[in-house]
Amino acid sequence: GQQVMQIPQYQHVQEGEDFTTYCNSSTTLSNIQWYKQRPGGHPVFLIQLVKSGEVKKQKRLTFQFGEAKKNSSLHITATQTTDVGTYFCAGRRYNFNKFYFGSGTKLNVKP
Amino acid sequence: DTEVTQTPKHLVMGMTNKKSLKCEQHMGHRAMYWYKQKAKKPPELMFVYSYEKLSINESVPSRFSPECPNSSLLNLHLHALQPEDSALYLCASSQAGLGIQYFGAGTRLSVL
Numbered sequence: 084g085q086q087v088m089q090i091p092q093y094q095h096v097q098e099g100e101d102f103t104t105y106c107n108s109s110t111t112l113s114n115i116q117w118y119k120q121r122p123g124g125h126p127v128f129l130i131q132l133v134k135s136g137e138v139k140k141q142k143r144l145t146f147q148f149g150e151a152k153k154n155s156s157l158h159i160t161a162t163q164t165t166d167v168g169t170y171f172c173a174g175r176r177y178n179f180n181k182f183y184f185g186s187g188t189k190l191n192v193k194p
Numbered sequence: 195d196t197e198v199t200q201t202p203k204h205l206v207m208g209m210t211n212k213k214s215l216k217c218e219q220h221m222g223h224r225a226m227y228w229y230k231q232k233a234k235k236p237p238e239l240m241f242v243y244s245y246e247k248l249s250i251n252e253s254v255p256s257r258f259s260p261e262c263p264n265s266s267l268l269n270l271h272l273h274a275l276q277p278e279d280s281a282l283y284l285c286a287s288s289q290a291g292l293g294i295q296y297f298g299a300g301t302r303l304s305v306l
Contacts, residue, residue, distance in 0.1 A: 116294070125284060125297040126237060171236055175292060181250060182292070184236035 086110075087174045089185030097193050102159040104188035106172035113177045115155045117146060120187075121168040129157075129170075162192045197221075200285050200298035208306055209275060215301045217268040217285030226268040227295065228260060229284040237284055243268060244290075275305045 088107045096102050106115065114133045118126035130139055132148035132155060139146045145158045155174070159166055169189045173182035198219045207213050217226065225244050229237035242250035243262040251260075257279075259271040268285055282302050286295040 125299050128294050131294060180292060181239055181242065187236050
């Protein structure tokens with residue numbers, strides 16, 4: 084079954100608008116990673132979150148890990164056309180030696 | 195160098211063919227992965243090699259056979275595939291198991 088749920092499935096925004104994608108797990112995660120996959124491309128690592136309540140920023144991108152380590156979000160401020168792609172979270176459960184990818188959120192940015 | 199190289203980029207094969215996908219990394223990573231990705235879906239883990247030993251097989255059909263000849267190379271041998279096996283096959287590596295995964299560009303496989 085689906086270990087990590089991700090919403091929304093699709094998001095269409097006007098350039099300059101903000102965007103957020105959410106990941107939720109029914110079980111506590113030891114850590115979570117975020118990847119971006121451009122159309123026709125391959126997943127590229129963005130960030131890893133490990134600590135409860137952790138917040139990390141990369142320019143216009145803000146990543147959060149929930150206090151219970153069961154959810155995470157990626158927020159993009161003032162989207163640009165270069166942000167187009169599918170964003171995946173990948174969570175690891177304690178004592179499991181693999182990451183479970185979320186279903187992904189496909190972001191389209193209209194200029 | 196954070197590159198994972200996969201060959202070939204595209205592959206078309208018949209259901210009776212035997213072919214191999216290759217993956218190479220020179221980052222000194224000791225964990226290597228094979229993923230299968232269908233259109234509009236997330237990558238689906240197939241195999242994990244850790245220190246050149248198979249550590250995870252996600253119940254993949256035996257028509258897919260992985261091989262790790264050395265710490266830099268990973269192969270996926272294909273035999274008697276089905277049309278539903280058509281997908282993007284991604285290789286990834288990480289410094290150790292469960293670390294940051296660096297993905298190759300993938301092999302786009304079509305089974306006729």
